Amino acid sequence: MQYYSTRSKNDPVSFAKAALTGLAPDGGLYIPGDVPRLSSAVKSSLAHMEYIDIAFEIIKPWVTEDIPSGVLEEMLISSYPFDAPVVEAGGRYVLELFHGPTAAFKDFGARFMARAFSYLRRGEDKALTILTATSGDTGGAVADGFFGIDGISVIVLYPKGRISYLQEKQIAGLGKNIIALAVEGSFDDCQRLVKQAFKDQDLQKKFNLASANSINVSRLIPQIVYYAAACGRVSTKPLFSVPSGNFGNLTAGLYAYKMGAPIQKFIAATNINKTIPDYLETGNYIEQLSKATLSNAMDVGAPSNFERINAHFSWEELKEIIFGMYVSDEETRETIKEVYKTGYCLDPHSAVGWQAATKLEQKGVIDNENTVIVSTAHPAKFGETLEELGIHVALPASLEKAMQRTAQSNTIKAEFEALKSQLS
Numbered sequence: 340m341q342y343y344s345t346r347s348k349n350d351p352v353s354f355a356k357a358a359l360t361g362l363a364p365d366g367g368l369y370i371p372g373d374v375p376r377l378s379s380a381v382k383s384s385l386a387h388m389e390y391i392d393i394a395f396e397i398i399k400p401w402v403t404e405d406i407p408s409g410v411l412e413e414m415l416i417s418s419y420p421f422d423a424p425v426v427e428a429g430g431r432y433v434l435e436l437f438h439g440p441t442a443a444f445k446d447f448g449a450r451f452m453a454r455a456f457s458y459l460r461r462g463e464d465k466a467l468t469i470l471t472a473t474s475g476d477t478g479g480a481v482a483d484g485f486f487g488i489d490g491i492s493v494i495v496l497y498p499k500g501r502i503s504y505l506q507e508k509q510i511a512g513l514g515k516n517i518i519a520l521a522v523e524g525s526f527d528d529c530q531r532l533v534k535q536a537f538k539d540q541d542l543q544k545k546f547n548l549a550s551a552n553s554i555n556v557s558r559l560i561p562q563i564v565y566y567a568a569a570c571g572r573v574s575t576k577p578l579f580s581v582p583s584g585n586f587g588n589l590t591a592g593l594y595a596y597k598m599g600a601p602i603q604k605f606i607a608a609t610n611i612n613k614t615i616p617d618y619l620e621t622g623n624y625i626e627q628l629s630k631a632t633l634s635n636a637m638d639v640g641a642p643s644n645f646e647r648i649n650a651h652f653s654w655e656e657l658k659e660i661i662f663g664m665y666v667s668d669e670e671t672r673e674t675i676k677e678v679y680k681t682g683y684c685l686d687p688h689s690a691v692g693w694q695a696a697t698k699l700e701q702k703g704v705i706d707n708e709n710t711v712i713v714s715t716a717h718p719a720k721f722g723e724t725l726e727e728l729g730i731h732v733a734l735p736a737s738l739e740k741a742m743q744r745t746a747q748s749n750t751i752k753a754e755f756e757a758l759k760s761q762l763s
């Protein structure tokens with residue numbers, strides 16, 4: 340399989356190259372030349388297959404020239420000692436993606452990416468620096484995935500004061516090869532700084548920079564798996580409601596769809612940072628400054644994966660596959676309270692996915708039967724928000740452990756020079 344930049348079809352690269360460089364030299368994102376198709380044998384067996392086996396079938400064609408089958412199998416076994424169960428709650432299906440070590444779906448991408456990097460770089464002696472911006476959960480998942488891996492250090496930029504106490508501990512509490520920078524600005528500022536660093540030839544060379552954001556194709560590919568697996572775990576062709584920010588998760592869903600997984604449609608569920616729902620409605624893509632909300636990992640006004648989505652689908656095509664819907668903070672709070680009464684606790688991000696589906700049902704656009712809410716985080720991760728609503732959730736063991744760490748980060752201004760001086 341060959342990968343191309345979203346901006347040019349001229350320079351195909353391997354999976355290894357696409358993964359290790361992250362962003363194409365022309366500033367584009369790597370996309371596959373041809374999206375592989377699932378065999379009909381696999382499609383008809385999804386309901387009976389183990390998660391790891393589905394993962395193998397899905398990921399294999401994307402990496403086949405660079406990762407031998409036996410190695411891939413080992414990687415998958417060590418990446419996913421946890422599952423992506425579909426549960427029934429409050430009259431709906433919920434795809435729970437928060438059973439990994441940092442209790443958010445980003446573990447699915449980050450754990451595979453860390454192992455892939457480590458393998459693809461075997462025998463290299465020049466150290467690699469992973470530079471990544473986070474709106475909250477990426478940082479924790481990437482830090483956890485790469486923690487203690489020889490020859491790779493990770494620098495995480497996060498918007499100071501805009502992530503939860505626990506998220507900060509997950510990012511800044513590990514130490515060793517994980518460096519945390521608190522940026523005085525928004526997530527978009529963090530992302531801009533990272534993009535700028537990648538454009539800076541001197542820095543690139545000196546630090547051998549790589550990215551770990553959802554712009555990195557090695558993080559995206561393993562996220563295709565849980566969509567396909569979920570198809571085998573529900574009784575009808577699912578309509579996935581995907582709480583979205585940078586749109587990596589939904590892009591992976593679209594790849595699952597392109598691979599032929601039996602998916603009906605998607606909901607692009609956002610908070611008031613509704614650049615994509617607006618695009619779906621009007622056909623005009625207008626980047627916005629991000630606004631702070633309760634679902635902070637989705638506070639993205641200029642979703643980086645839009646470029647990828649746009650390279651694969653025209654607006655007309657996209658409108659056939661995706662409904663857009665946004666949800667306010669007030670609606671998010673109400674949703675958490677209402678669903679809690681039925682005995683299920685949603686985190687603020689998953690609540691956006693839930694309520695977006697409800698709003699579309701109320702408009703008569705969709706029915707309830709096929710809806711699968713993609714739950715992106717464990718509610719305990721956002722304990723502060725839930726406490727304000729009078730809901731107390733116990734921490735799962737993984738988060739309990741993170742809570743005991745002490746966060747240590749350097750604060751920097753949202754300026755490129757400030758980042759540069761931290762690096763050198």
Ligand SMILES: *Cc1c(COP(=O)(O)O)cnc(C)c1O
Nearest residue numbers: 476583584585586587588636715
């Ligand atoms: C990152 C994140 C999102 C948004 O995912 P994207 O792939 O950026 O769209 C949603 N919910 C949670 C909990 C997250 O951590």
